[in-house]
Amino acid sequence: MRTLIAACASAALCLGAGTGAAEGQKLVIEGQEMVTRAPAPDWHPLTEVISGWEFRDPATQALQMDDFENPAMIFVDQAREMWSTPDGAAGKSCESCHGAVEDSMKGVRAVMPKFNEEAGTLWSLEDYINNCRTARMQAEPWKWSGSEMTAMTALITLQSRGMPVAVRIDGPYQSWWEKGREIYYTRYGQLELACANCHEDHYGQMIRADRLSQGQINGFPTYRLKNAKLNSIHNRFYGCIRDTRGVPFAEGSDEFKALELYVASRGLGLSIEGPAVRN
Amino acid sequence: MRLARNLAFGLVAALGAGVAQAAEIVPGDVVFRDGAVETPLTDQPGDPARGREVFSQRSQGNCIACHAVSSLSDVPWHGEIGPPLDGVAERWSEAELRGIVANAKIMFPDSMMPSFYKVTGFIRPGDGFTAKPAKEIKPLLTAQQIEDVVAFLKTLK
Numbered sequence: 001m002r003t004l005i006a007a008c009a010s011a012a013l014c015l016g017a018g019t020g021a022a023e024g025q026k027l028v029i030e031g032q033e034m035v036t037r038a039p040a041p042d043w044h045p046l047t048e049v050i051s052g053w054e055f056r057d058p059a060t061q062a063l064q065m066d067d068f069e070n071p072a073m074i075f076v077d078q079a080r081e082m083w084s085t086p087d088g089a090a091g092k093s094c095e096s097c098h099g100a101v102e103d104s105m106k107g108v109r110a111v112m113p114k115f116n117e118e119a120g121t122l123w124s125l126e127d128y129i130n131n132c133r134t135a136r137m138q139a140e141p142w143k144w145s146g147s148e149m150t151a152m153t154a155l156i157t158l159q160s161r162g163m164p165v166a167v168r169i170d171g172p173y174q175s176w177w178e179k180g181r182e183i184y185y186t187r188y189g190q191l192e193l194a195c196a197n198c199h200e201d202h203y204g205q206m207i208r209a210d211r212l213s214q215g216q217i218n219g220f221p222t223y224r225l226k227n228a229k230l231n232s233i234h235n236r237f238y239g240c241i242r243d244t245r246g247v248p249f250a251e252g253s254d255e256f257k258a259l260e261l262y263v264a265s266r267g268l269g270l271s272i273e274g275p276a277v278r279n
Numbered sequence: 280m281r282l283a284r285n286l287a288f289g290l291v292a293a294l295g296a297g298v299a300q301a302a303e304i305v306p307g308d309v310v311f312r313d314g315a316v317e318t319p320l321t322d323q324p325g326d327p328a329r330g331r332e333v334f335s336q337r338s339q340g341n342c343i344a345c346h347a348v349s350s351l352s353d354v355p356w357h358g359e360i361g362p363p364l365d366g367v368a369e370r371w372s373e374a375e376l377r378g379i380v381a382n383a384k385i386m387f388p389d390s391m392m393p394s395f396y397k398v399t400g401f402i403r404p405g406d407g408f409t410a411k412p413a414k415e416i417k418p419l420l421t422a423q424q425i426e427d428v429v430a431f432l433k434t435l436k
Contacts (some may be wrong), residue, residue, distance in 0.1 A: 205359040208344035
């Protein structure tokens with residue numbers, strides 16, 4: 001038994017437990033095939049990166065395969081309205097500067113979080129949106145995980161759907177990436193759980209009624225059946241650390257931006273799937 | 280009548296005091312030897328029926344979230360994270376079981392298993408699942424709950 005535990009400490013060997021998905025099942029959305037398995041980069045602790053879609057049951061998987069069935073699309077439609085509706089003292093909408101979202105926002109999600117040279121710091125997509133709102137539109141910033149923000153990030157993410165995750169980890173990103181890695185392996189809370197305990201060492205296995213995934217974020221913002229709304233990346237991080245009986249970092253904090261970069265990089269090569277559907 | 284009431288009150292008070300004074304080893308005083316804990320944490324013997332509840336219930340130990348046990352087939356969803364515990368009493372002594380339940384990381388430093396009888400050394404500990412900082416950290420299980428779980432595990436032969 002001890003040998004078995006030791007063997008499972010190396011996640012690659014635990015893959016034998018399977019992902020819970022029918023082997024060879026493809027995620028095709030509106031005729032476009034997503035990459036749900038990709039070889040991991042050299043530095044990666046795993047040999048293969050796998051989308052969270054593969055770990056879900058067939059009914060949940062099916063919801064994401066048809067945009068008419070995907071409940072997230074209601075919010076995307078709301079964001080389309082917001083995109084072209086002026087807000088704030090400057091009387092501008094997103095469209096006033098950016099034109100058609102399909103053109104201007106293509107590829108944006110795939111490189112998030114992105115270093116902002118002017119601000120000299122790492123920004124998440126939410127930071128870029130709120131900077132537009134306050135500096136250019138002279139409107140109130142949105143709450144990080146509020147319904148307007150998650151709808152807008154879903155609309156913008158959709159414009160990168162099918163493109164590979166392409167975050168950078170070199171240059172000015174490196175220290176953020178290292179900070180994110182440190183957080184990923186820190187065992188927080190009274191339950192002393194690190195991201196890696198579940199999502200690196202035990203993915204594919206059941207923890208009570210939940211099948212653990214690799215914790216990839218290529219499907220965010222994600223519509224969760226559990227709370228019937230769109231969920232931001234940072235809100236998911238918050239929930240995970242809270243569930244360790246720990247005190248999470250704040251949404252929008254430098255810690256969660258660093259973690260976002262690191263976790264995004266662990267999914268390099270997977271397709272952007274957002275807005276995805278999960279449990 | 281009044282005398283009877285006073286007597287009854289005295290009896291209840293005495294019982295209460297008796298419970299409070301039951302010998303209980305606090306988390307910081309538990310002695311581990313090679314990960315095992317020889318001395319029971321309370322002087323009240325463990326109850327396997329109560330231990331079964333602690334093991335199965337989400338609000339208590341929720342051990343079943345990670346460990347499968349055939350004799351708990353009435354309880355839904357057995358986890359796959361830790362080793363299945365059928366026959367665990369054949370593989371480990373009572374002292375070893377007590378040590379693993381109290382703080383598995385003494386025997387297995389890299390174990391994912393939470394330390395159920397420990398109150399220090401945490402990073403950003405919260406007040407339960409509230410996301411607020413913990414004011415006072417209580418062990419995840421009481422000394423008696425640990426003994427009850429150990430008694431339940433001893434039935435798995």
